[in-house]
Amino acid sequence: MRPLLSLVSGAWGRRIVIGLPFLWLALFFLLPFLVTLKIAFSPSINGIPPIGPILGLTDDGALRITLHIENWSYLFQDPSYVIAYGRSLLTAAITTVLCLVIGYPMAYRIARASPRMRPLLLILVIMPFWTSFLIRVYAWIGILKDNGLINNFLLWTRIIHQPLQMMNTQFAVHLVMTYAYLPFMLLPLYTTLEKLDLSLLEAASDLGGRPIISFLTVTLPLSLPGIVAGSLLVFIPAVGEFIIPTLVGSPGHQMIASVVFDEFFSNRDWPTASAVATAVVLLLLVPILALVWLRQRNDAKLIASS
Structure with missing residues (x-):
């Protein structure tokens, strides 16, 4: 028994x-992504296609790998895909900026609150997650x-004389997405600002700053890790947001998640839908790698200066 325990420890x-954790990621992220990538290079078949031909399995059970790029060419030939990609990136960027502008002062105030008040304020931040x-x-x-509620109040106070059109607009999408993703920005910022050494601010004040x-x-340079982490946590899921634009957005302003949904379940075109979904993943790798590179460069400068 002891040799077994010593081996495990x-x-x-x-x-x-x-x-x-790597096994978990390989099974539930890498493997499904590779399957989706293979489907993206499969020939387009009307209706729900059989899994065998899509994965390259012939009738005799042999594996034959063929790559068809027609599905990818649709992404550049059809302007609706490009517009959906651009709209998704723009909406996610606006949501990220709004969350940063609103969340930074809130995180700074929570980090500077008394030790007795911080848990209560943090509970108020994460309390919305307790509901669906x-x-x-x-x-x-x-x-x-x-x-x-808003229109009834404005009409009651006679500020307006007819209801404002807020539903099914980009304003509603940005507002609800900012509300939904604000905690993902606030919590990393709080974690970084709470660890900030206040003696550095005192030294800056003593030097006349x-x-x-x-x-x-x-404060701002030392909180960059929290800004980067919060921006990634907001921007990445916001690009693929489906529920909020569908329920409060305009039907004529589809984001890329709605396009993927329509390709899968309305058009039943698995290869094209897989190509659209894979392109989203590849597109998001660019800002992720750029932010990681900037963070490593910043850390290297801090190590060199110290």
Whole structure:
């Protein structure tokens, strides 16, 4: 028994602990992605196609790998795909900026609150997650619709004389997405700002630095890891958001997730849908790799300066 315990707690134990997350990612992320990538290079078949021909299996059970690029050419020939990609990236970028502008002051205030108040403030931030995401979106529909809470209040106060059109607009999409993804920006920012050494701000003040100068030269650069982490946590899922644009957005302003849904379930064109979905993943790798490179470069500069 003891040799077994020593084996588990030794080098093999560390390998098992490290290997399990990689095994999980390989089974539930890498393998499905490779299957989707193979389907994206398969010939287009009307209706729900059999899995065998899509994966390259012939009638005699042999594996034959053929790559068809027709599905990828549709992404550049049909302007609707390009427009959907651009709209998704723009919406995600606006949502990320709004979450950063709103979330940074909130995270800074929570980080500077008393130790007794911080847990309560953090609970208020994560409390919306205790309810269903779909229910929260439907609650916003009740707030934004023509006879909703906002319009009824404005009509009652006679600020307006007819309801404002807020539902089925890009304004509603940006508003609800900012609300939904704000905690994903706020929590990494709080984690970074809470660890900030206040003596650095005191030193900047002693050297004659104004509060705004101290913030721009000390607080903001040291909080960049939280900004990068929060931006990634907001931007990546916002690009593929499906529920919010479908429920509160305009039907004529489809995002890429709606296009993938229509290709899979309406057109029943698996290869084209897989190509669209794979292109989203490849497209998101660019900002991720760029932010990782900038962070590594910043860390290298800090190590060199120290």
